[in-house]
Amino acid sequence: LKTGLRKTHTQIVHGLDEFFISKQDKATREEALETLFELLVQADVGVKTSEYLVDKVKSRIQKEDYSDAKIFKNILREEIFNILTATRENPKGTLENPLQSLADKKLPHVVVIVGVNGVGKTTTTGKLAFKSHLRGQKVVIGAADTFRAAAVEQLAVWAQRSKADMIRLKEGSDPASVAFETVKKASENNASICLIDTAGRLQNRQDLMQELAKIGRVIAKENPDAPHEVLLVLDATTGQNALQQARVFKEVVNITGLVLTKLDGTAKGGIAIAIAAELGVPIRYIGVGESVEDLEVFEAHEFVNALFS
Numbered sequence: 263l264k265t266g267l268r269k270t271h272t273q274i275v276h277g278l279d280e281f282f283i284s285k286q287d288k289a290t291r292e293e294a295l296e297t298l299f300e301l302l303v304q305a306d307v308g309v310k311t312s313e314y315l316v317d318k319v320k321s322r323i324q325k326e327d328y329s330d331a332k333i334f335k336n337i338l339r340e341e342i343f344n345i346l347t348a349t350r351e352n353p354k355g356t357l358e359n360p361l362q363s364l365a366d367k368k369l370p371h372v373v374v375i376v377g378v379n380g381v382g383k384t385t386t387t388g389k390l391a392f393k394s395h396l397r398g399q400k401v402v403i404g405a406a407d408t409f410r411a412a413a414v415e416q417l418a419v420w421a422q423r424s425k426a427d428m429i430r431l432k433e434g435s436d437p438a439s440v441a442f443e444t445v446k447k448a449s450e451n452n453a454s455i456c457l458i459d460t461a462g463r464l465q466n467r468q469d470l471m472q473e474l475a476k477i478g479r480v481i482a483k484e485n486p487d488a489p490h491e492v493l494l495v496l497d498a499t500t501g502q503n504a505l506q507q508a509r510v511f512k513e514v515v516n517i518t519g520l521v522l523t524k525l526d527g528t529a530k531g532g533i534a535i536a537i538a539a540e541l542g543v544p545i546r547y548i549g550v551g552e553s554v555e556d557l558e559v560f561e562a563h564e565f566v567n568a569l570f571s
């Protein structure tokens with residue numbers, strides 16, 4: 263995670279350090295807060311959340327402490343941590359411990375993965391499958407993005423790696439049929455986890471809403487508790503666009519968690535803070551590279567540690 267956030271760390275924390283050094287311990291309150299605001303906005307924390315953080319810091323720092331970089335950074339760190347942990351929890355349990363949290367419920371744990379094309383949805387589905395496989399769980403994958411043959415092929419490779427069964431129907435089939443077959447197969451095979459990769463065409467909000475709603479209805483027919491998770495995948499490198507996508511998806515479907523991909527190699531990691539502050543949906547995983555092990559469970563304290571150390 264530390265390497266994944268290096269550029270964002272440089273943008274915010276290194277930027278603050280440079281400011282305080284250049285002021286040789288004589289920074290004024292106005293200068294310090296203005297610099298903080300600019301650095302946060304440049305790291306894609308967004309104007310609204312940056313203003314919120316600046317206000318919080320302002321209300322907690324004594325005037326004479328504005329020249330102390332350490333006090334300043336500690337308070338900022340605490341406030342960022344507070345934002346990242348204030349998000350609501352998913353009552354149906356998390357993907358990390360489905361067997362434990364769903365001990366008295368009907369398996370499989372059904373996860374629907376949504377997001378715009380190109381954000382890393384297929385890769386994330388594959389990485390999740392592999393994680394489950396390593397935990398010794400049986401996985402069934404549903405290739406419900408029936409419009410992109412290449413995406414289905416890519417998913418098949420991931421499925422093979424994870425020894426997972428994969429349900430695919432012919433190109434252009436109803437995505438809800440794929441979802442239904444996937445949950446059915448998972449129940450029949452006593453699989454623990456069912457991952458359904460959906461299509462992400464945002465051009466027509468109405469179509470997307472109908473498609474995702476239908477997938478939800480059809481799955482619930484097979485298992486009334488499902489879906490247990492709806493994970494929205496967002497590409498961190500797109501900064502404020504990711505936030506905009508999240509707003510749209512939140513309108514059409516009940517998102518239970520977020521996956522923020524491509525945090526490696528971007529200075530826009532501040533988007534994680536903006537998304538948590540504005541949407542109140544917990545970030546569950548972060549993607550920090552293209553290979554199978556590059557998906558990490560999101561932990562707020564690790565995130566701030568990596569950002570500030």
Ligand code: GDP
Nearest residue numbers: 379380381382383384385523524549550551552
């Ligand atoms: P989809 O269209 O949303 O299914 O996106 P894909 O899963 O096909 O991913 C699009 C591209 O992003 C691929 O080249 C992936 O290897 C890459 N990708 C996905 N997640 C990450 C990540 O966390 N870090 C990096 N650097 N690349 C990623």
